Amino acid sequence: MERERDRLIKRENVRVCIPRYLQIGKGSLNELPEIIKILGSIKSLLIVTDKQMVAFGYVKKLQDILTKAGLKSDVFDDTVPDPTDKVVLKGIEFLEECKNDAVIGFGGGSPMDTAKAIAAMANFSKNIQDYKPPSMFDKKGLPIIAIPTTAGTGSEVTHHAVIIDSNNNEKISCRGEGFVPIVAIVDYDLTLSKPRRLTIDSAIDTLTHGIEAYVSKKATLFSDRMALDTIRLVMQNIYAVDKNPKDLKAREGLMLAATLGGLAFSNASICLVHGMSRPLGSNFKVPHGLSNAMLLPNVTKFSINHAKSRYADCSRAGEFALPEDSDDVACEKLIKGLYKINKDFEVPSMKDFGINEKNFEDELKNMATDAENSGAPNLNPRVPSVNEMVDIYRQAWRAS
Structure with a gap:
């Protein structure tokens, strides 16, 4: 089987858009x-x-x-x-x-x-x-x-x-x-004055940018370095800034991670997490960073076997896994780590956020269709059907 790295080397011509x-x-x-x-x-x-x-x-x-x-x-x-x-x-x-x-x-x-x-x-x-x-x-x-x-x-x-x-x-x-x-x-x-919930959700949004940019089918050697540095900086600083909101080094690290993450996904694209999170915002007013956090562990679990070496790189960059861990072990640790982040930082499930179950069920098919129409899921390592996205939404709704 062709490794993801070999696939990327074939993408030789890339237009990069950045501020002057x-x-x-x-x-x-x-x-x-x-x-x-x-x-x-x-x-x-x-x-x-x-x-x-x-x-x-x-x-x-x-x-x-x-x-x-x-x-x-x-x-x-x-x-x-x-x-x-x-x-x-x-x-x-x-x-x-x-x-x-x-x-x-x-x-x-x-x-x-x-x-x-x-x-x-x-x-x-x-x-x-x-x-x-x-x-x-x-x-x-x-x-x-x-x-x-x-x-x-x-x-x-x-x-x-x-x-x-x-x-x-x-x-x-x-x-x-x-x-x-x-x-x-x-x-x-x-x-420095931002509240805890906003700080944490923004950091997990950044983490999502790094992971999705790295596993995207449009990833390039240019975006790879920034994507991995984004993951590394978030994981090096998210716990520190939560412990001490005035930790300037941690604040600087998260700010730089956000910018690098933006450069990475802007030039490689986002994938399934973002495709599914936007309908949550428009339908149920879930803040963008929080909706990404709700979905990231389940989407990663759904996708991981279709890009093991790429997700394993993400796991090592974020120090979820050790450098010497095999890809299989690194992937297992990444999934466990993402669920742990949500638990440690009290990311609510959709149910705990207050979304009415009947309203949620009524909108599931529409949200999954909207996600599909965005085009982002097509760049995911594993491209889901509408019904598979409905299943992921349900998993995230009841996740604790």
């Missing part, structure tokens, strides 16, 4: 005006964020930095946890009123995805269905600056933006070079 500028490290936010100056054409920026970021004073800090450098900024803080096309269109109207020529996504994945969509759609089609895969949006929209304040989504470096079509509640993963930020500011100082 990546400013990484403590205090990086202060470097933003200098980067904007280098870009040359930006005079007025729309800060896309949420009301919590405003209330906590982070937005004022950012505006003060911009104002001091002679840059005008306006604030759109009406983003919602699962971005919708209606919010994006509202943001575009506000941008046009303020005459902004660039957009800053400031916050978690939702503000960043909203900012990306505003910047991409402002001068093009306003119908979100026009951005639905397999369509790729590679046109040049307004410049996007991404500043994450959570260590999880990796949206600051990806060519994705997930937006819900309000007409049918469909989550659309918009893709293309037009959604890639021109600048990403990766400053772990901005994550």
Whole structure:
């Protein structure tokens, strides 16, 4: 049987999409005006964020930095946890009123995805269905600056933006070079005040990015190194940051993992976990990181025999397994380790989250069909049928 590594070597031609500028490290936010100056054409920026970021004073800090450098900024803080096309269109109207020529996504994945969509759609089609895969949006929209304040989504470096079509509640993963930020500011100082649940769920989201990028059928030698480093950094730091939320080294490690994970999956793709998690968010309002955490152990168990050497590499990178463990042993340890993570960090089952069983059963077939239509399951090592995805959902619903 051909090993997965041999399969990857055959993928010789890969287009890589990354931001032009990546400013990484403590205090990086202060470097933003200098980067904007280098870009040359930006005079007025729309800060896309949420009301919590405003209330906590982070937005004022950012505006003060911009104002001091002679840059005008306006604030759109009406983003919602699962971005919708209606919010994006509202943001575009506000941008046009303020005459902004660039957009800053400031916050978690939702503000960043909203900012990306505003910047991409402002001068093009306003119908979100026009951005639905397999369509790729590679046109040049307004410049996007991404500043994450959570260590999880990796949206600051990806060519994705997930937006819900309000007409049918469909989550659309918009893709293309037009959604890639021109600048990403990766400053772990901005994550220090995040609550435990958000910190942990974001870290498991990052872990999922690393694993899925590495086992994806579109994985490359370019994405492999970042994917394995993502897994390593998450597992080296998730327990430390939970023990001491002010552990700067651990915060820095998780922030870097999120960025590396974003680069990895943006250039290799996500797989079955993400395909199945999005319908949970749109149907039952399960936060994205948490829905990935709910599904990761069961999806890995379902898939692992179809890419043993790849999953074994993931297990060793995360120190679930020892370097000398066989692939079989490493895979067993990975599955046990992922279930242990969920137990250690009190990740609720879907049942414990409060999803009504009847409503859940009524939506199972639709959710599995939506997952299939996303295309992500087709890149999984083991491609599931709709009925197999229904079984995985049921396992995750009752998991303890």
